[in-house]
Every structure is written in C-alpha cells, then in structure tokens.
Amino acid sequence: MxxxxxxxxxxxxxxxxxxxxxxxxxxxxxxxxxxxxxxxxxxxxxxxxxxxxxxxxxxxxxxxxxxxxxxxxxxxxxxxxxxxxxxxxxxxxxxxxxxxxxxxxxxxxxNRLPPLPGLAEAAPLALRNAADTRRLIAALPDTGRLAIIGGGFIGLETAAALHGSDTRVTLFEAAPRLMARSVSAELSDWFRRFHAARGTDIRLNARIEAVRPGQLLLAGGEAQAFDALLLAAGVxxxxxxxxxxxxxxxxxxxxxxxxxxxxxxxxxxxxxxxxxxxxxxxxxxxxxxxxxxxxxxxxxxxxTDKAPPPQGPPWFWSHQGSARLQIAGLAQPGDATDIEGDLEDVSDDATLILRRLRDGRLCAVETVNQARTHMQARKTLAAEGAPEAAG
Ligand SMILES: Cc1cc2nc3c(=O)[nH]c(=O)nc-3n(C[C@H](O)[C@H](O)[C@H](O)COP(=O)(O)OP(=O)(O)OC[C@H]3O[C@@H](n4cnc5c(N)ncnc54)[C@H](O)[C@@H]3O)c2cc1C
CATH class of the missing domain: 3.50.50.60 (FAD/NAD(P)-binding domain)
Structure with a gap:
C-alpha cells in the first residue's frame, strides 16, 4: 500500500x-x-x-x-x-x-505580480508566508513611508497593524473601492473612512504606471516616494x-x-x-x-468511504485594527444591501450589519464587531439553503 x-x-x-x-x-x-x-x-x-x-x-x-x-x-x-x-x-x-x-x-x-514596469526589479515585500513576514518586520524600522499596492484584506490588515506607528502608510488601489471582490460598496466606503481616520492615506482608482527605486510613478506625472513597498494585489x-x-x-x-x-x-x-x-x-x-x-x-x-459533511455557507473574516469584519455567504454584484447601524460611525466601538439580498432572499451578511449576528447568519443561511439551489 x-x-x-x-x-x-x-x-x-x-x-x-x-x-x-x-x-x-x-x-x-x-x-x-x-x-x-x-x-x-x-x-x-x-x-x-x-x-x-x-x-x-x-x-x-x-x-x-x-x-x-x-x-x-x-x-x-x-x-x-x-x-x-x-x-x-x-x-x-x-x-x-x-x-x-x-x-x-x-x-x-x-502573490500575483501585476505587469508593472520596474515592479519585479524593485523586489517588493510580500505577506504570504513566514519568511515574507520576517522580511517585512525587519524592514519596518527603516521604513518611514510604506507604500502598499492593493486594497484587499492583506493590504488593509497591514495598514491597520501599523496604525499609530511611526510608519506612514499610503495604499494604492486600482479599483474605485476597497475589497471590491468581497464586500458591498457601502462597507468598502466605511472601511475607507475607518482607515483614513487612523492616518492611512488611501488612493482609489490609482494608476501606477511604473516602479522606480524608491518611487511609484503615477498616471498624470505624480511620483510617490517610499522607503518600502508591499505588494498585496491578490494571489x-x-x-x-x-x-x-x-x-x-x-x-x-x-x-x-x-x-x-x-x-x-x-x-x-x-x-x-x-x-x-x-x-x-x-x-x-x-x-x-x-x-x-x-x-x-x-x-x-x-x-475513507464515508459520506462527506455537507458544504455550509462560505464564511470569511478580516480583523483590521478594532474593526472585526466577518462575512457569511457569497454575494454577487447587483445584490441589494440592507443596512443596520450607523455608517457615519467609524469609531473603535462601531457596529454594523449589512444584509445582502438577491430577489428578496438573504444570500450574505457582512458584519463589523457583531460576532453573534455573524454566527446566527451562518446558521440561517445553512438552514435556508443556497439561493442558487432554490431555483
Ligand atoms: C497574511 C494572510 C492573512 C490571512 N488572513 C486570513 C483571515 O483572516 N481569514 C481567512 O479566512 N483567511 C485568511 N487568509 C487566507 C488563508 O490563510 C488561506 O485561504 C489558507 O491558508 C489556504 O490554505 P491552503 O492550505 O489552501 O494554502 P496555503 O496556506 O497557501 O498552503 C499551500 C502550501 O503548499 C506549498 N506548495 C505549493 N506548491 C508546492 C510544491 N510543488 N511542493 C511542495 N509544497 C508546495 C506552498 O508553499 C504552501 O506552503 C490569510 C492569508 C494570508 C497569507
């Protein structure tokens, strides 16, 4: 055998x-x-x-x-x-x-390496494994200015981990909003303001044209200087x-x-x-x-020739400083969003529930600092079954 x-x-x-x-x-x-x-x-x-x-x-x-x-x-x-x-x-x-x-x-x-002139040569830092993390931590004392390419979970969690530190973080996201693949537009915007309020400079619709030693060259001629560059543009x-x-x-x-x-x-x-x-x-x-x-x-x-446990609703989490984001289910572009909570409140105590609905049926629930609601949402979605399966 x-x-x-x-x-x-x-x-x-x-x-x-x-x-x-x-x-x-x-x-x-x-x-x-x-x-x-x-x-x-x-x-x-x-x-x-x-x-x-x-x-x-x-x-x-x-x-x-x-x-x-x-x-x-x-x-x-x-x-x-x-x-x-x-x-x-x-x-x-x-x-x-x-x-x-x-x-x-x-x-x-x-890590995905976007086809940007000069990016590979710049040997950007990454955050995928233990060795990457050690390299990033070792670089931080010499890093007054950290540029992050990518406004998904990893880029934003990194920014949050550096809130309040001596490192000034500028985050470049090519899309018009943060975490666009994962959360509703409303929650993207809430996280943009949450990070901005804590000192992260977030640039949406960023068009990086090339990377030079210590500099990002942006469309329109702007150059952004950095001491360290983190690539977090997906995998x-x-x-x-x-x-x-x-x-x-x-x-x-x-x-x-x-x-x-x-x-x-x-x-x-x-x-x-x-x-x-x-x-x-x-x-x-x-x-x-x-x-x-x-x-x-x-x-x-x-x-081992046993019946596999059934697939439950997918779920995700991302802790960005005090904001504990949890997502139950899978939303699609075009799903409606029903908001419970104050989107204007970006304080450490903020709580939010965003229910995503397809044809009036619950398909996903995004929460910030609402662990119990998240757990309940997973149970509800599992019990109701998938919108796709409903036909
Ligand atoms: C920094 C970071 C933070 C994250 N935070 C969250 C989070 O908060 N919540 C969440 O749900 N998910 C999070 N994730 C994602 C989550 O960790 C991954 O989805 C999960 O680890 C995937 O596990 P995996 O075993 O499929 O792949 P991996 O963890 O990537 O493991 C695959 C392994 O296979 C090895 N390998 C590949 N090819 C070969 C080969 N030919 N021979 C030998 N070995 C090989 C790779 O090197 C790697 O070690 C995070 C990921 C990262 C990197």
Missing amino acids: SGIVIIGSGQAGVDCAFGLRQQGYAGPITLLGDDPELPYQRPPLSKDVLKSRGAAGWLPLRGEALYAKQDIALRRGVRVQEIRRADRQVLLEDGSALPYDHLVLATGAR MPNVELAAAAGLTIGNGIRTDASHATSDPAIFAIGDCAEAPNPFAPAPVRLESVACASEQARRVAAIL
Whole structure:
C-alpha cells in the first residue's frame, strides 16, 4: 500500500492529514511542503504577528509532536517537481520518487505580480508566508513611508497593524473601492473612512504606471516616494504541477463536488482548487481558512468511504485594527444591501450589519464587531439553503 500523499503543508494539507486519521485511515500519510517551518496559521501574520513585530501570535497549526503521534510523515522544505500519473508517483526536487494510491493537491496560492514596469526589479515585500513576514518586520524600522499596492484584506490588515506607528502608510488601489471582490460598496466606503481616520492615506482608482527605486510613478506625472513597498494585489493559485500533469485547470485546479480532479485518484482542496459550491452559481475558488478546512474534512471522509459533511455557507473574516469584519455567504454584484447601524460611525466601538439580498432572499451578511449576528447568519443561511439551489 502506497498510501496518501498530500502536496502542500498549509491549512488544507494539514487538516486533510489529521482528518484522515480522525476518520480512521490506517495507511501511510505523507505531507510534503516546500515551507521549512512547522506548518502555521497564516491569518495572524498580517494581524497580531505584524502588530507585535513578531513577538506575538505566531501559531502552529498543530503541535510538532502530534505529527509523529498520528503517524503523519511531515516532510518540510521539500518541493514536488512533477506528478507522474501513469506510475502514481510524485517526483521530488532531489530526484527521488514517492508512490501514492491517492494524491491530494493542497498547493495554495502565491502573490500575483501585476505587469508593472520596474515592479519585479524593485523586489517588493510580500505577506504570504513566514519568511515574507520576517522580511517585512525587519524592514519596518527603516521604513518611514510604506507604500502598499492593493486594497484587499492583506493590504488593509497591514495598514491597520501599523496604525499609530511611526510608519506612514499610503495604499494604492486600482479599483474605485476597497475589497471590491468581497464586500458591498457601502462597507468598502466605511472601511475607507475607518482607515483614513487612523492616518492611512488611501488612493482609489490609482494608476501606477511604473516602479522606480524608491518611487511609484503615477498616471498624470505624480511620483510617490517610499522607503518600502508591499505588494498585496491578490494571489494566483499554484496550478502548475497539476497543469503539467494534464489535469483540468480553470481558475484553479478544477474539481467535481467531491473535490476529485479530472484524475479520480487525485483531489484538490483549498486556495488552489476551483470547485462547485451550492452557494455559488458556478464553480468557485475561495481563499479562506474555513473553505480550506471544510474541503479537507470532506476529502478525508471521501477517502475513507464515508459520506462527506455537507458544504455550509462560505464564511470569511478580516480583523483590521478594532474593526472585526466577518462575512457569511457569497454575494454577487447587483445584490441589494440592507443596512443596520450607523455608517457615519467609524469609531473603535462601531457596529454594523449589512444584509445582502438577491430577489428578496438573504444570500450574505457582512458584519463589523457583531460576532453573534455573524454566527446566527451562518446558521440561517445553512438552514435556508443556497439561493442558487432554490431555483
Ligand atoms: C497574511 C494572510 C492573512 C490571512 N488572513 C486570513 C483571515 O483572516 N481569514 C481567512 O479566512 N483567511 C485568511 N487568509 C487566507 C488563508 O490563510 C488561506 O485561504 C489558507 O491558508 C489556504 O490554505 P491552503 O492550505 O489552501 O494554502 P496555503 O496556506 O497557501 O498552503 C499551500 C502550501 O503548499 C506549498 N506548495 C505549493 N506548491 C508546492 C510544491 N510543488 N511542493 C511542495 N509544497 C508546495 C506552498 O508553499 C504552501 O506552503 C490569510 C492569508 C494570508 C497569507
């Protein structure tokens, strides 16, 4: 028996390995990850770890001893080079081969590099893994002016972690609003004012034409000087291994509802996978801890011949200073927004509930500092079922 090989030691890979043992799988499990660290949680990197300059919040996904206890062969700092489907083997960087009965791809995503002249040469800082975070923290003492490219969760969490510090943050977002893929226009604007009130200079509709050493050149001739540059302009899924092996790729490694790829012996989960979701009109690739964990649990059940737990409504969180944003469900552009709370209040005590409605039916709930409402919304959405499924 060759057992199960998992590529990627992030949230999805680790949860799948432990989930398999929990479901009673007794065969060999090998977890391969190119990150040399003991697998860790990513969310704190842009929040407590950054805010405390590395002193707090560095959290392993599981204690080191548990891998041995659960007989999970964790191999750190090992990169998989190739999948040989015909032989059911993966080839490692060092040339060795590892056989599998089933393979789980949990290869995650990496920072997207926008095609801006001079950007690659400027070697911008990133915030995707532990090494990135250490580099960013090390750069901060010399960083009077930090320019951030990207007004999504990571860029804004970074800005929030630096509120009140000596670092002056200017954030450039190409879209007309912040977190445009994730939240309603009303909440985007609330967060813009929330960050501006705490000293972050936010530039929407930003047109960066080129990057020069220490400078962003903007359309219209303006130059913005920086001491450090952080790239937070979204991610792209790590699909190359799967693509080279001939698996079907969409906006991620494409799977069916059971998370199997176009090869039934190979599954894909987490940030790298595009899967049907009862709460989305079309297959979707979600970037969240909740999705990675849910898909990992489902594959662990499927690989041990059990019925997978049902897919619940997707949910997300982003802590930006005192603003605890939580989102339950998936909204689409054009969904109506029903607001409870005072949008003018951007104080630390502000609370907001924004219900997103499609044809009068609840499809998502965005909350700020309303954890109980968020939990209730997840229950309601799960009980009512997906608007897509309602037909
Ligand atoms: C800074 C930060 C903050 C975040 N905050 C939140 C948050 O607040 N809430 C939330 O829900 N989500 C958050 N996320 C997103 C969340 O962390 C991800 O959605 C989740 O970690 C995805 O897990 P994953 O296992 O699919 O992928 P990843 O965590 O990316 O893990 C994939 C791993 O596979 C490795 N790999 C890739 N190719 C190979 C190969 N060929 N061989 C070996 N290894 C390989 C990668 O290097 C990586 O270590 C955050 C992400 C970041 C980066």
